[in-house]
Amino acid sequence: MSLKDDVVIVLRNVSHRRLRSWLTVIGVVIGVAAIIALVSASRSLEASIQEQFEAFGSDKISIYAASSGGPPGFDANLNVDDADAVRKVKDYGLVVEMLFKSAKVEFRGEPVNALISGFDSGIAVETFKEFNLDFREGGPFESDSNKVVIGSRVADDLFDSQLFVGSKLEINSEKFEVVGIVESVGNPQDDSNIYMPLEVMRDLFGDRTSVSFIVGKVKPGSDLNKVSARTAAELSRIRSEESFEVSTPEQLIEQLSIILGILQGVLAGIAAISLLVGSVGIANSMYTSVLERIRDIGIMKAVGATNAEIAMIFLIEAGLIGLVGGIIGIAFGIGIAYLIGFAAAQAGFGVLKIRIEPLLILFSLIFAVGVGAASGYFPARRASSLKPADALRK
Amino acid sequence: MPGKSVIRLENVWKIYQMGEVKVEALRGLSFEVSSGEFVAIEGPSGSGKSTAMNMIGALDYPTKGSVYLDDHDISRLSESQLAVIRGRKIGFVFQQFNLLANLSALENVELPMMFQGVAVSARRERARQLLVSVGLGERLMHKPSELSGGQQQRVAIARALSNDPEVLLADEPTGNIDSRTGREIMKLIAGLNRQGKTVVMITHDRSLAKLADRIEHLKDGRLA
Ligand SMILES: Nc1ncnc2c1ncn2[C@@H]1O[C@H](COP(=O)(O)OP(=O)(O)O)[C@@H](O)[C@H]1O
Numbered sequence A: 001m002s003l004k005d006d007v008v009i010v011l012r013n014v015s016h017r018r019l020r021s022w023l024t025v026i027g028v029v030i031g032v033a034a035i036i037a038l039v040s041a042s043r044s045l046e047a048s049i050q051e052q053f054e055a056f057g058s059d060k061i062s063i064y065a066a067s068s069g070g071p072p073g074f075d076a077n078l079n080v081d082d083a084d085a086v087r088k089v090k091d092y093g094l095v096v097e098m099l100f101k102s103a104k105v106e107f108r109g110e111p112v113n114a115l116i117s118g119f120d121s122g123i124a125v126e127t128f129k130e131f132n133l134d135f136r137e138g139g140p141f142e143s144d145s146n147k148v149v150i151g152s153r154v155a156d157d158l159f160d161s162q163l164f165v166g167s168k169l170e171i172n173s174e175k176f177e178v179v180g181i182v183e184s185v186g187n188p189q190d191d192s193n194i195y196m197p198l199e200v201m202r203d204l205f206g207d208r209t210s211v212s213f214i215v216g217k218v219k220p221g222s223d224l225n226k227v228s229a230r231t232a233a234e235l236s237r238i239r240s241e242e243s244f245e246v247s248t249p250e251q252l253i254e255q256l257s258i259i260l261g262i263l264q265g266v267l268a269g270i271a272a273i274s275l276l277v278g279s280v281g282i283a284n285s286m287y288t289s290v291l292e293r294i295r296d297i298g299i300m301k302a303v304g305a306t307n308a309e310i311a312m313i314f315l316i317e318a319g320l321i322g323l324v325g326g327i328i329g330i331a332f333g334i335g336i337a338y339l340i341g342f343a344a345a346q347a348g349f350g351v352l353k354i355r356i357e358p359l360l361i362l363f364s365l366i367f368a369v370g371v372g373a374a375s376g377y378f379p380a381r382r383a384s385s386l387k388p389a390d391a392l393r394k
Numbered sequence B: 001m002p003g004k005s006v007i008r009l010e011n012v013w014k015i016y017q018m019g020e021v022k023v024e025a026l027r028g029l030s031f032e033v034s035s036g037e038f039v040a041i042e043g044p045s046g047s048g049k050s051t052a053m054n055m056i057g058a059l060d061y062p063t064k065g066s067v068y069l070d071d072h073d074i075s076r077l078s079e080s081q082l083a084v085i086r087g088r089k090i091g092f093v094f095q096q097f098n099l100l101a102n103l104s105a106l107e108n109v110e111l112p113m114m115f116q117g118v119a120v121s122a123r124r125e126r127a128r129q130l131l132v133s134v135g136l137g138e139r140l141m142h143k144p145s146e147l148s149g150g151q152q153q154r155v156a157i158a159r160a161l162s163n164d165p166e167v168l169l170a171d172e173p174t175g176n177i178d179s180r181t182g183r184e185i186m187k188l189i190a191g192l193n194r195q196g197k198t199v200v201m202i203t204h205d206r207s208l209a210k211l212a213d214r215i216e217h218l219k220d221g222r223l224a
């Protein structure tokens, strides 16, 4: 019996039990769609974060106070002496000390809370460039005056009315002028930033010493790990080893990868469970299919079908359910993954660029057919081992 | 001129174990069918006729004794070897027609040829010719449910002939159809025998059995 003939017989049979066949297919669709959507979304998230880091630069070392639980930088436990200590390390081409504070910001009488980031106006041009902040309007502040650069969400979403270059803000009751608006970087927190000259910020908040975060850009050709060790050594002279962190992009990516790995594991687990449920559905459907067709099996055996040929017919039926479920599931899964990306973009996380890996699709398809065939294996064996005389009595 | 031996049963026993109870369906059945013969096996219900047909047709194994087809003992062959024998050497016609409901008349007739690996074009043409020869040339694409009992049995006869088997085995072929149509089916079978086909027909109807060259009476699992 040729494969084509097998398929003809299988198709006749599944179309005869159309509704039940479709219900079985749906079980596989859900499993495969879950795998594609969840795995794609989490892999895309990982790749997007990686890209962000690469954009930030593989040549930068971050220094922040050892976390007491909050996000890095918010404890403001570093100070200007630490920044000076970092500057003593000769391998840095640029050292930026940053101060983050939350403030009440008012525009046209509408007050909101926003995050203010301050850095030295003397190196503002380089700093914006190194942080990949491109200007969609205006440009950086270049002197210590009451000028600010705002993120795209501050301009577009934070207030009822739109802000432009030249708009006047009140920050902690002092007047500031918007001189630049940066393009969205794809995450809502960074897009909601307001940048101002560090000196002005220190006056405004009455804080002459705090530093939230220090970024050093190493000179070309330097070994990041060595520079990081030298930086730590320098800082250790003036503060305890446990009170600060010096991290390279690799380390940050590693830490994030662990978290993402756990997330991916959980998501893959959910997907695997749904596929398992789908395979139970196939097995169940195949068992009832065998039971319903015991007589047909007897007939086919009487006209010359061997056990192997009968088993093949049922295996192909199960595999076909897996294949159709797999194809539809992949289509749905891709759709859902893009929907997740779209929803993330709507929520401001434009960094999450959904990418679908061809290998994942191939794997899912093979997996779906494999699960189908495996679920159909025992029913198929049972079907094929029926004695023709017994089968015909049914 | 008697032909060569096609089927020979030697002291065949078939004992079914039903829990504690043993049912002796065949108790030392022996008989022979020669090439070109038309033999009727007649007997009351429960006498073991269908069990005998299962033995002759390689649908089941005897508990004891031997079954020879073309002088080869088939009672100890493997299931897949038996499948090949069923497919090539035996054509079955059952009381309940036993067509596949999802397949058209044409496909049902093609089915045994599919299992023998006959190419599509060849088997389709042969199936069509066979259906024409049993008077169903106009019903090729009909499903069994769209055919009358007599027509379904004609499809079954065409199917039984598709691999040009040595023996046509019919188990109460008219049992499920009205007597007028039944006579036509019998005429068809008798005609096939006149064209040279060896026929073994099982029936509990003496008047039908009379059409055969030879009648064997089965009683309590052996020839009376
Ligand atoms: N698979 C089976 N299991 C148990 N008993 C069977 C089986 N097949 C037939 N029998 C019994 O064997 C006897 C002969 O049955 P059968 O060959 O079908 O007779 P007939 O076809 O002449 O009516 C009956 O008593 C029947 O109940």
Ligand SMILES: [Mg+2]
Pocket (backbone or CB within 6 Å): B049, B050, B051
């Ligand atoms: Mg019977």
